[in-house]
Amino acid sequence: MSGELIALTGATGFIGRHLLRSLSAQGYRVRVLLRRPVEVPEGASGAVVGDLSRPMNMSAALAGVDAIVHSAGLAHAMSGTPEDDYRSSNIEATRRLAEAAAKARIGRFVFLSSIRAQTGISAPGIVTEADQAHPTDPYGRSKLAAENALAEIGIDWVALRPVLVYGAGVKGNMATLLRLAQTPYPLPLAGLSGRRSLISVENLSAAIVTVLRHRGTLGRALAAAEPEALRLPDMIAALRSGLGRRPGLVPCPESLFGLACRLTGRSEAFARLSSDLVVRSDGLAALGWQPRLTSSEGLAALARGDAAT
Template sequence: MEAPLIALTGASGFVGRHLLEDLRAHGFRVRVLLRRPIDQMLTADSALIGDLAQPSNLSRALEGVDAIVHSAGIAHAASGLPEVDYRTINTDATLRLAEAGARAGAKRFVFLSSVRAQSGPSAEGVLDESRQPEPTDAYGRSKLAAEERLAGLSIDCVSFRPVLVYGPGVKGNMAALLRLAKSPYPLPFAGLKARRSLLAVENLADAVRWSLSHPMRLSGAYLVADDTPLTLPEMLRAMRSGLGRPPRLWPVPEFLFGAGARLAGRTEILERLAGNLVVDCGALKRLGWRPRVASVEGLASLARSSGETEHADNSAIAPETSA
């Protein structure tokens, strides 16, 4: 029996690359759908170039696929874009892709939405799917609108709302935190008490793969995260442990830390990494999914692998010496 064929968008991005590797490692055939040719090598079974905003391109791209995993879109980091651009790519193009998948006979559409479809960068209490969504920016609103429109289609549409994803190759705020952990200096974060749920990219890939094989209809939106939320100092301790270093954290009163962040114009980064955002993945767990990687171990592994990569890169360019 031939392995299921999965159409994957966003394979050149951080999450998409991991999804591609994970799906192929577990026996799925993968056809990557790319907007334009790319320089990097992708180990896919096939690849097609096309624009998701052009429906005429989709019939050939989705021919014979069993399911679609949609991880492409305008990322939250793409600041400064008008709201209509988020709606065009993150909402309208998503709906067209799912509709084309239904016409092509695909059985399931897996949409990588975001926790930002449900809340802002921080939230009081514990979030679950029963709370009324309250996105606070164009990115979150575009993801929520896509979820709502997918819910009306005949194809089984599963929307995952991941929290902050980390893993090898991560960029943005988590990459900035990793750079802090690698610095030799003591850091003034020991007094921060807010907790955040994080998501190892391995756990996200596992959830996507699990959803593709699940026998039941899964339509709906599901929060997805590692099991145990962490404070910012706990994240840094985990990373420095992976690097084989002591934590070297000292406390500064939180109100002073916040004032310093405001003066430096860094309030958004502080809110994203040091504000409360804890989610409950009970809905997904009741269906049988469990995260395999704990955040502490995952962050330590991320730091350790990044250090090994830097060492290998430095060794590769080391000058030759004569005897």
């Protein structure tokens, strides 16, 4: 039980809520930094209200803090968001918080970035931290720019670049996939061949604890992905396994499925489903991070837990 004090942003979001519980369970005291007055989330040691885009005086908020975990930001799922909004929420807010952390002599700044800071929605071969970063959209560019800002400030920082995160309360594409798996119908998805890396929110939380505990200087970005990359049919099979059911998948030519997606305005969704994004987490593995569950096991557990609620 470390007893160290962690300042956590984004504690009311999907990932932040899990981080708050996980960090508290690991013995950390957690002070949540909130944008507006709300009830202090369960498990927090305290809360400070302030606007991260204009942190004029963060000395009180960061007093006694050993490390910052910055998970707040504008999410990629907010399609159509102007690039200026990403700049304000993901770059400038991160920069200003890091500057305040440097002034307060905080020991470590952990930034929750994204694999989109490194690559687009798909990539040939296996993506590693050694590959040059080539973000392809405003969201990814904003995350990479925030990482670069951290490198300029002169603090001990680390950016985690998670792939698609799943877990209880997940929204977006994974929530849609879970709903599909819960239907009683056969699904014409057996022919889709794109392999995707995933990470559960529990394994991501463990990765954050790993970098918090590391005593050497980090100062770099680390990919965060479970070792097992799955095809969409594998994901459905794992989810339905958690529900105690057979996969219930039937073949459909990938070209025909792609045509249906294009006709319904879901070309980007098809690009995700039919192409690869396989990521290897060499840096985290070198620090001793080991995922507790495989992606298949984690998806089965997600489906069981969702069915039980």
